[in-house]
Amino acid sequence: MEFLGYFGEVFTPFSFGLLLIGTIGGLILGATPGLSPTMAVALLIPFTFRLEAAQGLILLGAAYTSTVAGGAVSAILLKIPGAPANIATTLDGHTMAKKGQGARALQLSFLASAVGGVFGVLLLIFLTPVLATWALAFGPSHLFWLAILGVTIIGTLDSSSVVKGLLAGCIGLWLATIGFDDIMGAQRFIFHPSLSGGINVIPALIGLFAIPQVITMFSNGRTQASAEVIKVEPSPIGDAIREIFRRSRSLTIGTLTGSVIGLIPGVGGQIAGLVAYDQSKKFSPERDKFGTGHSEGIIAAESANNAMVGPSLVPLLTLSIPGSPTAAVLLGGLLIHGIFPGSDLFDNHPEVAWTFINSMLIGQILMCIFGLYIAGLAARVAQVPQSVMAATVLGLAVFGSYSVQNSMGDVYVMMTLGTGMYFLERFGFSAAPLVLGLILGPIAEANFIQGSMIANATSGIGQYFFTGPLNVTLLMIVLASVAYSVWMEMRNKRYVTKDDAVSKEEAL
Amino acid sequence: MNNLPRSQHIVASGLVAAVGVWVCFVSYTQEPAAAFLFPRIISTVFAVLALWTFGKALMGKSKVGNGLTADSMKKILPGLIVAIVFVFWAAKGLGFYTASTIVFFTLLSLYDPAPHNEVRTWIKRIVISAGYLVVMYGLFAMLLSVFTPREILF
Numbered sequence: 192m193e194f195l196g197y198f199g200e201v202f203t204p205f206s207f208g209l210l211l212i213g214t215i216g217g218l219i220l221g222a223t224p225g226l227s228p229t230m231a232v233a234l235l236i237p238f239t240f241r242l243e244a245a246q247g248l249i250l251l252g253a254a255y256t257s258t259v260a261g262g263a264v265s266a267i268l269l270k271i272p273g274a275p276a277n278i279a280t281t282l283d284g285h286t287m288a289k290k291g292q293g294a295r296a297l298q299l300s301f302l303a304s305a306v307g308g309v310f311g312v313l314l315l316i317f318l319t320p321v322l323a324t325w326a327l328a329f330g331p332s333h334l335f336w337l338a339i340l341g342v343t344i345i346g347t348l349d350s351s352s353v354v355k356g357l358l359a360g361c362i363g364l365w366l367a368t369i370g371f372d373d374i375m376g377a378q379r380f381i382f383h384p385s386l387s388g389g390i391n392v393i394p395a396l397i398g399l400f401a402i403p404q405v406i407t408m409f410s411n412g413r414t415q416a417s418a419e420v421i422k423v424e425p426s427p428i429g430d431a432i433r434e435i436f437r438r439s440r441s442l443t444i445g446t447l448t449g450s451v452i453g454l455i456p457g458v459g460g461q462i463a464g465l466v467a468y469d470q471s472k473k474f475s476p477e478r479d480k481f482g483t484g485h486s487e488g489i490i491a492a493e494s495a496n497n498a499m500v501g502p503s504l505v506p507l508l509t510l511s512i513p514g515s516p517t518a519a520v521l522l523g524g525l526l527i528h529g530i531f532p533g534s535d536l537f538d539n540h541p542e543v544a545w546t547f548i549n550s551m552l553i554g555q556i557l558m559c560i561f562g563l564y565i566a567g568l569a570a571r572v573a574q575v576p577q578s579v580m581a582a583t584v585l586g587l588a589v590f591g592s593y594s595v596q597n598s599m600g601d602v603y604v605m606m607t608l609g610t611g612m613y614f615l616e617r618f619g620f621s622a623a624p625l626v627l628g629l630i631l632g633p634i635a636e637a638n639f640i641q642g643s644m645i646a647n648a649t650s651g652i653g654q655y656f657f658t659g660p661l662n663v664t665l666l667m668i669v670l671a672s673v674a675y676s677v678w679m680e681m682r683n684k685r686y687v688t689k690d691d692a693v694s695k696e697e698a699l
Numbered sequence: 700m701n702n703l704p705r706s707q708h709i710v711a712s713g714l715v716a717a718v719g720v721w722v723c724f725v726s727y728t729q730e731p732a733a734a735f736l737f738p739r740i741i742s743t744v745f746a747v748l749a750l751w752t753f754g755k756a757l758m759g760k761s762k763v764g765n766g767l768t769a770d771s772m773k774k775i776l777p778g779l780i781v782a783i784v785f786v787f788w789a790a791k792g793l794g795f796y797t798a799s800t801i802v803f804f805t806l807l808s809l810y811d812p813a814p815h816n817e818v819r820t821w822i823k824r825i826v827i828s829a830g831y832l833v834v835m836y837g838l839f840a841m842l843l844s845v846f847t848p849r850e851i852l853f
Contacts, residue, residue, distance in 0.1 A: 354751060357744075377730075380725060409775045409777075410771045414812060576812065581806060582831070590835060590847075603786065606782070606787070614711070617764055
């Protein structure tokens with residue numbers, strides 16, 4: 192119950208103000224189609240430079256939580272999911288809004304998000320210290336395999352092709368080696384002066400997540416925003432609260448599904464929402480009503496996609512292995528403040544860790560309250576023309592990258608990586624494994640070198656890295672995740688493209 | 700898409716394979732060897748996977764991805780050129796705020812669906828661009844105190 196002692200930090204005027212800004216801003220950004228939670232958090236990082244670590248994380252954590260929930264606004268009122276996590280919400284949410292029950296759909300969505308989100312953060316609170324204690328037993332070889340596991344599991348699960356996912360992970364691992372070697376001081380792959388200091392993670396994250404979105408907006412050309420915002424008629428909140436309790440089965444299925452899926456690295460809110468929707472439909476006596484504006488569909492999907500937020504941070508805070516692209520961005524936010532998450536985070540920086548986690552708990556409640564009030568405004572913002580959005584994101588990306596070290600080199604790296612990523616994505620590569628490779632590369636290399644030194648002095652590299660129950664278990668998980676993905680691909684169950692995935696999910 | 704021209708897959712995977720082979724070559728030829736131990740392992744896997752992908756593309760078995768169409772490239776190119784000129788030349792040459800405002804206005808003019816032959820829409824674009832300049836200056840110069848290269852106009 193150590194976390195209770197740090198609630199005061201969240202309620203200082205400045206921290207609480209940041210929490211409010213992050214929550215409201217996140218809701219609006221989340222409602223904007225094309226601005227993913229990961230990109231929103233990446234663009235926010237430069238604004239945390241002058242803040243203390245805990246305050247910076249409060250802002251980023253609040254934005255992460257509320258962008259996921261905010262995506263439901265455009266899903267319900269515009270039939271455009273704000274983020275992939277809100278695809279399942281569109282199925283019943285928009286139909287309900289078309290029937291004149293938009294306010295009720297939004298209320299159910301935010302209430303379910305809050306319940307799922309609070310449960311997920313409680314899971315984070317109680318699981319993290321236990322796992323952190325367990326993680327103390329990890330040596331260099333285990334941390335090396337964990338880093339490799341982080342890259343391979345996202346490479347195999349997040350991409351439409353296993354080989355291309357792993358290849359993207361390798362590209363990320365290679366990019367992480369650019370610069371001066373830490374031990375020998377040797378120059379590695381410095382083919383331009385901008386790379387002499389290596390690739391800074393923050394500009395790279397901004398480029399990899401923001402620039403492909405900007406170019407995608409360019410590719411839509413001079414298109415008029417065609418979606419109409421459905422007018423929201425007032426609806427008593429008490430009815431929605433009673434409905435949530437009445438639909439406790441869907442709420443439970445959504446919350447538990449989201450929490451479990453959140454713990455698995457690489458499986459995001461999109462899967463959580465769709466699986467919860469599907470399971471809730473299977474167990475419902477009113478399954479025929481799903482897709483016709485049924486409240487259970489919204490409750491299951493939204494409770495699931497917010498329940499996964501807290502658990503998705505468990506691997507990051509305990510093992511310093513980000514389990515998702517957004518967690519990787521949060522890791523970047525921690526690193527710029529000189530804080531390295533892992534087993535000793537709760538011993539060395541308990542105020543940062545617990546204030547961040549507690550703020551996410553409070554953020555869920557604020558998100559619910561403000562979500563209900565600013566949904567209409569958020570839906571209007573979602574109609575901002577793509578030309579304005581693309582130009583604004585480009586500007587923020589350039590200024591944000593430059594402000595990391597006041598270096599034009601970072602801006603060049605951001606633009607080059609971002610443009611390259613757009614074209615790679617067109618051929619089935621995914622940014623997530625590349626980012627994970629870039630972030631986990633230094634961890635993998637440092638532990639590999641350290642492990643090699645220990646191995647040379649003791650048992651030999653083969654025995655040190657490939658024997659022992661933990662090494663074998665981690666290695667087996669790496670191989671199993673690759674084998675599973677290959678098997679699924681051979682059975683042709685994987686989607687060929689992300690567009691195919693969206694169309695198949697919409698047909699659910 | 701399955702009907703994506705094979706040549707697109709060949710070019711894309713060929714470029715990735717070329718980078719993979721180059722990285723592998725550099726890793727194994729540079730000294731000191733100890734500093735390149737980890738890159739050698741990574742680059743070997745990188746090159747193998749990249750060549751595998753290239754081989755699949757050559758055999759016409761690559762099927763993942765939406766590829767690029769001439770229509771989408773026509774839409775992307777003007778914006779992409781403006782963005783590249785902004786990043787690699789204008790930001791430093793003209794100053795961040797001047798360049799980004801000009802770029803904002805240019806992109807808005809290129810991609811705004813509103814008609815180009817009405818004075819009212821041009822005034823709207825100028826006002827939005829001015830608002831953008833004020834917001835960016837407020838955020839980065841005043842709030843975050845970021846020191847950007849000297850502006851050409853102020």
